[in-house]
Amino acid sequence: MKETKYIVDTTLRDGEQSPGIALRMEDKVKIAKLLDEIGVHEIEAGIPCVSRRESDSIQEIINNTKNSKISVWSRMNTADVKQSIVCKPHILHIGTPVSYIQIYSKLKKNKAWVQKNVLDCVEIAKNNGIDVTVGLEDASRSDIGFILSLIKELKKAGVDIIRIADTVGILTPSRTKEIIETIKAYSDIEIEMHIHNDLGMAVANSLVGAKAGATYIDCTLFGIGERTGNCNFYDFVHATESIFQFAMSKKQIRRIEDECYPLLKGAL
Amino acid sequence: MIRIIDNTLTGFDGNLPSKEELQGFCKLLFTIGVDAVELSIPAYEKMEKLPEDGNYILQIDYVDDMRKYPGFYRYTCRFEQNIDNMIHEVQINDIREIVRLRALQYCKEMRIIGLDDLMCGTYEKSMQEIKKLLPNSRINFCPENTFHCASALAVHWLLQCGSDVTTSFAGIKNNAATEEIIMTLRLAVRHKPNRDLTVFPELTRLFEAISGRKISNKKPVIGRDIFKVEAGIHADGILKNPATYEAYAPSCVGGKCEMVIGKHSGTKAIKLKLGELQLNIPREETVMKLLETVKEICTENRSSLKDDEFARLAAEVIANERN
Numbered sequence: 001m002k003e004t005k006y007i008v009d010t011t012l013r014d015g016e017q018s019p020g021i022a023l024r025m026e027d028k029v030k031i032a033k034l035l036d037e038i039g040v041h042e043i044e045a046g047i048p049c050v051s052r053r054e055s056d057s058i059q060e061i062i063n064n065t066k067n068s069k070i071s072v073w074s075r076m077n078t079a080d081v082k083q084s085i086v087c088k089p090h091i092l093h094i095g096t097p098v099s100y101i102q103i104y105s106k107l108k109k110n111k112a113w114v115q116k117n118v119l120d121c122v123e124i125a126k127n128n129g130i131d132v133t134v135g136l137e138d139a140s141r142s143d144i145g146f147i148l149s150l151i152k153e154l155k156k157a158g159v160d161i162i163r164i165a166d167t168v169g170i171l172t173p174s175r176t177k178e179i180i181e182t183i184k185a186y187s188d189i190e191i192e193m194h195i196h197n198d199l200g201m202a203v204a205n206s207l208v209g210a211k212a213g214a215t216y217i218d219c220t221l222f223g224i225g226e227r228t229g230n231c232n233f234y235d236f237v238h239a240t241e242s243i244f245q246f247a248m249s250k251k252q253i254r255r256i257e258d259e260c261y262p263l264l265k266g267a268l
Numbered sequence: 269m270i271r272i273i274d275n276t277l278t279g280f281d282g283n284l285p286s287k288e289e290l291q292g293f294c295k296l297l298f299t300i301g302v303d304a305v306e307l308s309i310p311a312y313e314k315m316e317k318l319p320e321d322g323n324y325i326l327q328i329d330y331v332d333d334m335r336k337y338p339g340f341y342r343y344t345c346r347f348e349q350n351i352d353n354m355i356h357e358v359q360i361n362d363i364r365e366i367v368r369l370r371a372l373q374y375c376k377e378m379r380i381i382g383l384d385d386l387m388c389g390t391y392e393k394s395m396q397e398i399k400k401l402l403p404n405s406r407i408n409f410c411p412e413n414t415f416h417c418a419s420a421l422a423v424h425w426l427l428q429c430g431s432d433v434t435t436s437f438a439g440i441k442n443n444a445a446t447e448e449i450i451m452t453l454r455l456a457v458r459h460k461p462n463r464d465l466t467v468f469p470e471l472t473r474l475f476e477a478i479s480g481r482k483i484s485n486k487k488p489v490i491g492r493d494i495f496k497v498e499a500g501i502h503a504d505g506i507l508k509n510p511a512t513y514e515a516y517a518p519s520c521v522g523g524k525c526e527m528v529i530g531k532h533s534g535t536k537a538i539k540l541k542l543g544e545l546q547l548n549i550p551r552e553e554t555v556m557k558l559l560e561t562v563k564e565i566c567t568e569n570r571s572s573l574k575d576d577e578f579a580r581l582a583a584e585v586i587a588n589e590r591n
Binding site: 016017018019020021022023024027050051053101102105106138167168169170172173174197198199200201203204205207208223224226227228229232235238239240242243263266267268 | 385387388391415416417419420421423424427428439445448451452455456484485486487488489491493494495496497498509511512513514515528530531532563566567568569570571572
């Protein structure tokens with residue numbers, strides 16, 4: 001029997017960040033309903049803090065979907081988290097920089113600051129009855145020791161799923177396998193793969209991550225997303241259907257692509 | 269020692285461009301770090317003369333062609349011939365067929381084509397098995413891309429098992445993409461760090477002329493839009509330090525980071541774009557008003573703004589705020 005893997009579709013968040021497209025509320029709701037109908041486990045619906053309009057769109061998506069969990073993306077910032085949970089998503093995803101270049105160069109902070117802030121953010125969401133996943137941004141360029149220690153604290157705080165984000169898309173298959181197997185060896189936390197396609201390996205590295213123990217795979221329709229895009233939903237299922245079980249068929253994904261093409265073609 | 273063979277020019281016999289374009293394409297492949305360029309006979313005949321530098325391989329159907337076209341670094345052929353300078357090609361479509369390689373141990377050089385679903389299986393074990401089955405052969409791996417894993421398989425082969433792969437530019441022959449392998453090796457193991465990759469735009473232009481196909485705007489390494497940034501959080505990060513959100517500097521592949529104003533832009537991106545267009549940056553309230561207007565218009569139009577559209581909009585908003 002094939003192992004079941006779950007698709008997290010981020011067309012409406014990471015996909016929409018691709019220059020060339022801007023979705024209206026009705027577009028986002030339409031895409032979300034289609035993804036919901038074919039059994040996408042989680043739909044990352046957007047970033048509430050972008051604007052009131054975006055927050056309203058997410059609310060409409062929640063009201064118009066039945067099966068998928070609706071998640072929203074937030075920066076690791078307590079003010080943003082408070083604003084993000086107003087629309088009552090099923091899951092709050094907290095993007096947490098973990099590489100030294102992100103922590104020391106971009107944020108000009110340190111690891112202790114990151115740990116305290118993410119735990120504060122988790123607490124706020126949990127106190128409001130919202131599940132949390134934490135995205136370890138730029139995990140592919142990070143110190144695995146810091147990742148493991150952070151996972152330990154997140155697990156204690158009630159976080160069950162972390163997202164391994166290859167933010168700049170530089171993973172190779174062997175490095176992907178090494179990271180996922182190391183995390184699985186030291187923790188029982190569930191893993192979500194979030195791979196960018198900068199070196200043309202998004203499908204392969206997502207596949208390797210899934211084989212190494214990741215349960216959730218982030219994808220977008222047509223593989224749209226920043227720079228070279230994310231893991232292509234159809235291509236991933238096509239590549240792995242011989243070894244993994246999914247809620248949907250390739251034919252269903254193709255049908256959705258046909259319906260959404262006019263809305264997303266600007267990102268291709 | 270790593271050897272990358274590019275076989276792009278074995279695929280366009282019916283649509284060959286001028287000899288100058290073909291020669292230019294070959295020269296640029298060597299410039300980016302390709303070790304040998306493989307040609308079809310029609311491509312070779314069209315070129316008339318090979319550029320002086322670089323190793324060339326001729327794809328042939330019959331051994332007799334070796335005599336007809338002498339002087340090549342190597343020849344590739346599907347026939348089983350253990351001849352010096354011959355790379356024998358064998359197609360393996362299924363992991364279970366790997367054992368058949370045992371019968372080809374006498375080949376000095378061999379190209380294994382196919383194995384497109386290797387990543388789903390025990391790819392590491394299978395690659396080691398291939399090496400064991402052919403202990404005395406130089407093995408060139410040419411994974412196919414049916415499942416979008418060819419570049420990953422080629423890179424894994426080069427970094428963990430073998431030293432020899434065949435690729436094609438933009439992966440056009442359903443192979444690993446040459447440019448993805450070159451860039452991955454540079455980032456992962458600093459392979460040939462001094463090679464000039466700024467020629468990628470010219471190489472892409474020539475490829476489009478040769479193939480008659482347009483490269484996708486989002487194609488890794490060579491896509492025209494891959495360095496465009498709109499999202500506020502990333503635009504800000506890239507401004508502070510480009511390495512935060514880019515695996516490599518766009519300039520190293522002849523590209524440049526381009527800020528696009530759209531629904532996801534923030535105030536910092538708006539100010540940067542105003543400066544870039546040599547427009548005055550107004551007070552903070554006006555910038556906020558401009559940002560709001562940008563978001564409204566982009567959402568309404570379902571698109572980002574071109575620079576001239578943004579400039580017009582900025583002028584209107586700033587004028588209205590003054591009144």
